[in-house]
Amino acid sequence: MHYHFIGIGGIGISGLAKYMHYRGHEVSGSDIKESVITRKLEHEGLRVSIPQQASNITNPECVIHSAIIKEDNAEVVEARAKGIKVIPRREALLEILHDAKVYAVAGAHGKSTTSAILSAIMHGSAIIGAEAKAFGSNVRYCAESDVLIFEADESDGSFLNANPYCAIVTNAEPEHMEYYNYDEALFFASYREFIHKAPCRVINAEDPFLATIDFEAVRLYPSQDIKNIEYVLRENEPYTRFELKQYGSFEVWGFGEHIALDAALAILTALQSMKVDTVRENLLSYKGIKKRFDIVGSYDSGIIIDDYGHHPTEIKATLDSVKTYAKLKHIDTITAIWQPHKYSRTVDNMEAFVACFEGVDRLIILPVWAAGESPRDIDFERAFSHYNVTLAERLIRRDNTIALMKDDTIIATLEEGVMIGFGAGDITYQIRGE
Numbered sequence: 001m002h003y004h005f006i007g008i009g010g011i012g013i014s015g016l017a018k019y020m021h022y023r024g025h026e027v028s029g030s031d032i033k034e035s036v037i038t039r040k041l042e043h044e045g046l047r048v049s050i051p052q053q054a055s056n057i058t059n060p061e062c063v064i065h066s067a068i069i070k071e072d073n074a075e076v077v078e079a080r081a082k083g084i085k086v087i088p089r090r091e092a093l094l095e096i097l098h099d100a101k102v103y104a105v106a107g108a109h110g111k112s113t114t115s116a117i118l119s120a121i122m123h124g125s126a127i128i129g130a131e132a133k134a135f136g137s138n139v140r141y142c143a144e145s146d147v148l149i150f151e152a153d154e155s156d157g158s159f160l161n162a163n164p165y166c167a168i169v170t171n172a173e174p175e176h177m178e179y180y181n182y183d184e185a186l187f188f189a190s191y192r193e194f195i196h197k198a199p200c201r202v203i204n205a206e207d208p209f210l211a212t213i214d215f216e217a218v219r220l221y222p223s224q225d226i227k228n229i230e231y232v233l234r235e236n237e238p239y240t241r242f243e244l245k246q247y248g249s250f251e252v253w254g255f256g257e258h259i260a261l262d263a264a265l266a267i268l269t270a271l272q273s274m275k276v277d278t279v280r281e282n283l284l285s286y287k288g289i290k291k292r293f294d295i296v297g298s299y300d301s302g303i304i305i306d307d308y309g310h311h312p313t314e315i316k317a318t319l320d321s322v323k324t325y326a327k328l329k330h331i332d333t334i335t336a337i338w339q340p341h342k343y344s345r346t347v348d349n350m351e352a353f354v355a356c357f358e359g360v361d362r363l364i365i366l367p368v369w370a371a372g373e374s375p376r377d378i379d380f381e382r383a384f385s386h387y388n389v390t391l392a393e394r395l396i397r398r399d400n401t402i403a404l405m406k407d408d409t410i411i412a413t414l415e416e417g418v419m420i421g422f423g424a425g426d427i428t429y430q431i432r433g434e
Contacts, residue, residue, distance in 0.1 A: 004057065005029035006075050007066030008048060009038045012153060013089060015127040015138045016064070016096055021046055022141035030056045030075060036434060054078035061085070064092040067156045068372045090158030097163045100125070100148035103269065104162040106194060107170030107204075108154075109314050110262045113292055114170055115151040117252065118266040120286035121279055124148060130308065131290035152194070155179060159194050167198035168269050170262060172209040173313060178344050202269045204261065218268050222261050231255050231324050236298065238325055244268075247276050253288045255321035293321060296432050299400045301416045303331065306431050310341040310424040312352035318422070323359060326418050333417030334359070337395065337402075339366040339427035343376040354383055361417070363387040364404060366394065369425025395421075397433030 005017045008029025014037050021027040021044070028047040031038055038048045049056040054074045057063070063079040063086045070076075079086045087095075103122070105115040112130040119126035119140060124147030126132070126140045152159035152167075155176040172191045180187040188209055195201055201217035203210045220226075228249075230241040238255040244264050252263040263283065270279045288294065290306075297304030305322070309315040315338075322334055336357055340346040346353065346368060357363050365380050381391060390412060392404040402414040421431040 001062060002026040002028070002060040004060035004063045004075075004079075005065070006052060006063065006069050006073060007031060008041060008046075009033075009035045010066050011037065011129050011138060013064070013066045014041060015129070016089065016092065017041065017046060018044065018137070018139040019125070019127050019141060020096065022139070026060075028056070028058070028060065036429065057082065057084070059084070062087070062092075062095075064089060088156075090156050090161055093158055093161040094163070097148065097150065097161075099146070100150075100163070101146045101165045102163050103147065103149050103166045103168065104152040104159065104164035104194075104198070105150070105168045105170070106152040106154055106159050106191070108173040108175040109311065109317070110170040110258060111151050112289060112308070113254070113259065114168060114262040114266050115149055116289045117263050117283070117286050118168070118269055119149040121266055121270045121282040122147060122149065122274070127151065128289075129153070130292060133287040133289060134285055154190065154194075157190055160190060160197070162194075164194065164198035166200035166202065166269060166272070167195045168202045168265055169195060169207075169210055170204055170265060171207045173207075175311060175345075177348065200272060202265055202272075204265065218272070220261070220264055220268055222257075222264070226257075226260050226264055229257060229260055231328065233328055238293070238321070247271070248280070250280055250283055252283055253286050254293055255324050256317060257320075258317040259321070291428050293318060297397075297400055302400065302414075303329065303418045304397075304400070304402070304431065305418065305420040306428050307420055307422050308424055308428070309422045311345070312349050312356040315353075315422050316356040318420070319357070319359065322418055322420055329418075331417055333361045335362040335364065335414055335417060335419045336360040337364040337366065337419065337421040337427070337431070339421070339423030339425050340368040340378075341424040342371050343368055343373045343378070346378060347376065350378075350383060357384075357387060361388065363389045364414075365389060365391050366423070366427060369423060369427075371425070395427070395430040397431060402431065 005013050007013050009031035030049040030052045032051050042048050057078040105111045115128040116132040124145040125142045126149040128151040131138050152162045205219035225245045227243045232239050240259045241251045242260045243249050291308040294306040296306050307318050309318045394405045396403040403410045404412045421427045
């Protein structure tokens with residue numbers, strides 16, 4: 001078939017597009033502007049049109065669009081006028097994933113990491129929400145296997161259409177509540193339905209909600225099952241070593257208790273069909289994922305790290321890892337650069353955001369990445385007044401330094417210590433100098 005993806009530059013949509021391309025379908029797509037993702041798609045042979053316009057609809061059999069695309073989008077209007085099937089991403093999953101043995105990983109935090117670790121351990125295809133360094137993409141296709149590791153998204157309820165053979169859930173902290181009308185009962189009911197759909201289930205049983213699940217499941221109790229956590233550097237790369245239940249010791253790339261937890265869930269999932277020695281060996285092929293504790297600059301006086309964390313729980317966990325890393329590297333200062341993601345998330349979690357940066361020596365705050373939301377007034381200078389805070393408009397990466405810009409003027413330069421950027425917007429390209 002010929003599939004056309006509107007918003008193909010998004011990480012989730014691009015993953016589905018590449019997966020269908022690898023399966024032999026004709027795939028085209030469009031976005032409002034060129035990006036690193038759209039350039040990579042074109043390099044792999046997909047036809048990408050910039051910008052979005054009616055003429056891009058060249059009679060595909062199905063048009064799939066991301067959640068932020070509205071009904072008045074020119075391509076949606078044109079496709080409907082031509083009688084072409086138009087469906088949002090969440091509905092497209094029913095069509096795309098129906099014939100796969102899907103290991104669906106969900107959760108407010110850690111699902112990308114858990115998905116990538118599981119894809120390193122198990123053979124099969126993978127569609128995850130970040131680029132796995134082990135295979136240099138957010139998608140891997142294996143025609144010889146019906147297994148598919150899939151990062152399932154609760155933000156628009158699409159995880160309910162993931163056709164899960166195995167549901168792996170890291171946690172169920174309320175997030176994306178605007179989609180659930182700020183109704184926690186509705187939010188948790190969706191998670192319960194997702195878990196119930198799968199005949200195989202692996203859950204973090206110490207999560208307050210997941211502890212109430214009464215379905216048959218493999219349960220991880222992190223405080224009891226994960227023991228003797230150690231952090232080591234191997235050729236300046238971070239590794240966490242830990243013991244899991246009765247299965248012995250494992251070692252995984254990355255630092256932190258949250259890394260051990262994510263790895264433990266992936267290990268317990270794989271052990272349902274694999275031998276423990278194979279799992280232990282394959283785990284070593286995990287090399288991290290892009291934008292998760294991603295070291296993008298390392299030199300004598302400083303380290304530059306890019307991290308996707310955009311929720312206070314994620315930021316706090318990563319900063320704990322940064323503090324451990326800095327101590328092992330004998331580095332004294334930590335600078336956090338934060339690009340808030342969505343006005344709604346920022347306002348709803350302001351108190352937690354203020355608390356999560358405790359312990360940093362300097363905090364840089366960039367403008368909110370709106371992600372399609374209407375602007376709202378937020379007084380960051382007042383809310384974060386007890387920090388050593390600087391408000392900047394953007395960054396410019398120059399070799400091993402980061403220039404903070406305001407009104408096209410450099411207001412400060414960062415060049416020492418650990419400098420870590422947080423956010424799900426374009427901060428990743430700014431901090432990488434792309």
